[in-house]
Amino acid sequence: MSFVIGAPCVDVMDKSCIEECPVDCIYEGSRMLYIHPTECIDCGACEPVCPVEAIRPMQRLAEEWKPFQEASRELFARVGSPGGSTKVTTLEDPHLVTEFEKED
Amino acid sequence: MTTHDVDVLIVGAGPVGLYGAYYAGFRGLTVAVVDALPTQGGQVSALYPEKNIFDIAGMPAVKGQDLVAGLVEQAAPFCPRYVLGEQAETLVRLGERWQVTTSGGTTLVASAVVITGGVGAVSPRPLPCAEQYLDRGLQYFVPRLDVLDGQDVVIVGGGDSALDWALASVERARTTTLVHRRQQFRAHAHSVKLLEQSTCRTLLDAQVTAAAGDDGLSCVEVTVKGDFGPVAVPCTLLVAALGFTMQIGPIADWGLQLQDRSILVDSAARTNLPGVFAAGDISTYDGKVKLIAVGFGEVATAVNNAAAHLQPEVGLAPGHSSDAAIAPSRAVSA
Structure with missing residues (x-):
């Protein structure tokens, strides 16, 4: 269970979702935001507030989101479970995201 | 200062805690339930009262709030003592028993404690x-709609609570203003339509940025995105319905063995403290799956083990509920 942030967030990072999340499980990278897959309680509060519709539930993930899901998993395998994004500084984006070329 | 003395104290009035209250009653134990929120239902009531839940055994679909109402009704014959709107702050050993004190100054003394705190205390943002x-x-x-009577009401938020309160306020208050920081509401389409037809003043893309008043509140300043300078809105009652945040809070300091902010339990739902059990989302063990369905089973395990802990002679198995009279045998008078 959890929600996944995809490509539309890259270089946008509106952060409305961070304000909305009741468990503070949305973490900031340099180019995009990431939802912690085990800290997320699946409440769905973030999904409708994203102005670029970057947030999707894991159960209904479009193909384009899947590499981002994988990248996010790798990121949090490295970072662990800090228990809230306010407890850590900006996370280092995974390779997929640092190399990602945004289409305009 | 109020003191309650019970057999079992349940910390957390979410679905799992409520079901634990039923089970404690069924086992003939007196029970109290404490929760930081002013209502029962925990995360379900706070975050998705209107959402359908599809994975409760035997219920193909049930609305969050209806599930909570059913659980409260199921426990009601056993007269659980609810201590709501008060956060459990400390857990202290009293000989063979335990004492919990709350933010509201209530003291709860119990022979066993079952912690069903979910992701922690739910508090308003x-x-x-x-x-x-x-x-x-x-x-x-x-808490009661009559607090709106004759006031200049400003409600902040864009969800169902904000809209429900705004619609109620229009009928009772002197003026009603709804301030929401986005263009879109996150409420029922029907409520949004009623709001549009009402006399409620609606400020969108807007935030309350200051509050003023000498004794009590008399005015707020609302900043609308793109506008030149803030607007002053008369306000004697400001209702912030900005959603909720959840944090494990004081439980983390109760001397319980934790793993990633969850309480480690064994197969009997026992924590490292004797007589203290945990169930539901707040507990963890190898292979844990965080679901309401799982929590119901865990809390039945916890309460039955608590019963056996308190009365070793009566044993672990509760017997069949279908054989039991539902009438509470040890109901507590208030």
Whole structure:
């Protein structure tokens, strides 16, 4: 269970979702935001507030989101479970995201 | 200062805690339930009362709030003592028993404690710019609609609570203004339509940025995105319905063995403290799956093991509920 942030967030990072999340499980990278897959309680509060519709539930993930899901998993395998994004500084984006070329 | 003395104290009035209250009653134990929120239901009531839940055994679909109502009804014959709107702050050993004190100054003494705290205490998201008026004009809930009577009401938020309160306020208050920081509401389409047809003043893309008033609150400043300068809105009652945040809170300091902010339990739902059990989302063990369905089973395990802990002679198995009279044998008088 959890929600996944995809490509539309890259270089946008509106952060409305961070304000909305009741468990503070949305973490900031340099180019995009990431939802912690085990800290997320699946409440769905973030999904409708994203102005670029970057947030999707894991159960209904479009193909384009899947590499981002994988990248996010790798990121949090490295970072662990800090228990809230306010407890850590900006996370280092995974390779997929640092190399990602945004289409305009 | 109020003191309650019970067999089992349940910390957390979410679905799992409520089911635990039923089970304690069924086992003939007196029970109290404490929760930081002013209502039962925990995360379900706070975050998705209107959402359908599809994975409760035997219920193909049930609305969050209906599930909570059913659980409260199921426990009701056993007269659980609810201590709501008070956060459990400390857990102290009293010989063979335990004592919990709350933020409201209530003392709860119990022979066993079952912690069903979910992801932690649910508390309303604060509105810092008006925090100095808390309970002198600023509220996070509308406990009774008559508090709206004759007031200049400003409601902040865009969800169902905000809209329901705004619609109620229009009927009772002198003026009603709804301030929401986005263009879109996150409420039922029907409520949005009623709001549009009502006399409620709606300020969108807007935030309350300051509050003023000498004794109590008299006015708030609302900043609308793209506007030149803020608007002053008369306000004697400010209701911040900005959603909720959840944090494990004081439980983390109770001397329990934790793993990633969850309480480690064994197969009998025992924690490292004797007589203290945990169930539901707050507990963890190898292979844990965080679901309400799983929590129901865990809390039945916890309460039955608590019963056996308290009365070793009666044993672990509860017997069949179908054989039992539902009438509470040891109901507590208030």
